Amino acid sequence: MIDINVGGWSTCSGSKATLYIDPEDKQVYTFGYVGNASWPMKAHHRIHMSIGTVPLSTVPDSLKTWIEAHSDEIEALIAEFQGTKWNGNNHIGQWSDDADQLQETLDQAFQEALNQNEIHQYWDAEEWYSGDPGSVIDAAIEAGSIETAVENELDNAQMNGAHLNRDDAEQALRALLNSCVENRVGDKDVPKVQELLAES
Numbered sequence: 437m438i439d440i441n442v443g444g445w446s447t448c449s450g451s452k453a454t455l456y457i458d459p460e461d462k463q464v465y466t467f468g469y470v471g472n473a474s475w476p477m478k479a480h481h482r483i484h485m486s487i488g489t490v491p492l493s494t495v496p497d498s499l500k501t502w503i504e505a506h507s508d509e510i511e512a513l514i515a516e517f518q519g520t521k522w523n524g525n526n527h528i529g530q531w532s533d534d535a536d537q538l539q540e541t542l543d544q545a546f547q548e549a550l551n552q553n554e555i556h557q558y559w560d561a562e563e564w565y566s567g568d569p570g571s572v573i574d575a576a577i578e579a580g581s582i583e584t585a586v587e588n589e590l591d592n593a594q595m596n597g598a599h600l601n602r603d604d605a606e607q608a609l610r611a612l613l614n615s616c617v618e619n620r621v622g623d624k625d626v627p628k629v630q631e632l633l634a635e636s
Contacts, residue, residue, distance in 0.1 A: 443496030
């Protein structure tokens with residue numbers, strides 16, 4: 437049984453995330469970092485092995501589903517781990533001769549899943565709203581609160597095969613509503629929009 441621990445990486449500028457296999461604890465996890473190239477110390481010492489780079493827009497639940505579907509391949513790679521060996525300074529991971537090929541095959545499968553959208557990505561919320569901003573504003577007014585409006589948009593997006601990040605969706609909706617007020621878009625609705633913004 438593989439333990440899966442993915443998600444929680446930063447999405448700020450300069451962030452990156454990588455998917456790793458931990459053969460000692462039989463775990464697959466994501467390691468997020470900001471700035472120059474970085475990795476867990478056990479990956480540096482070849483104990484943990486990378487499967488590939490995770491796009492920051494990746495939906496964690498979708499990534500978990502992909503990992504579960506490839507658990508046999510992951511367990512086969514874990515089985516090639518032969519423990520560690522002291523090199524005078526550190527304990528270095530030892531893998532069989534077949535491990536690199538198994539890792540490469542998993543990496544290729546992972547990249548293909550990303551390219552084929554088998555592993556889903558979050559839509560840019562501003563882009564999602566830009567398709568029909570007037571309807572988004574009307575729906576928010578009808579919902580009666582920004583929180584409810586965001587929930588409705590998340591559900592609507594998912595029914596149409598898209599995923600929105602909740603925090604991004606709320607931020608983008610607030611920006612759209614503020615723009616409506618500032619630019620007096622649909623003047624008759626401006627007071628209602630102001631009420632929505634004031635209540636949250």
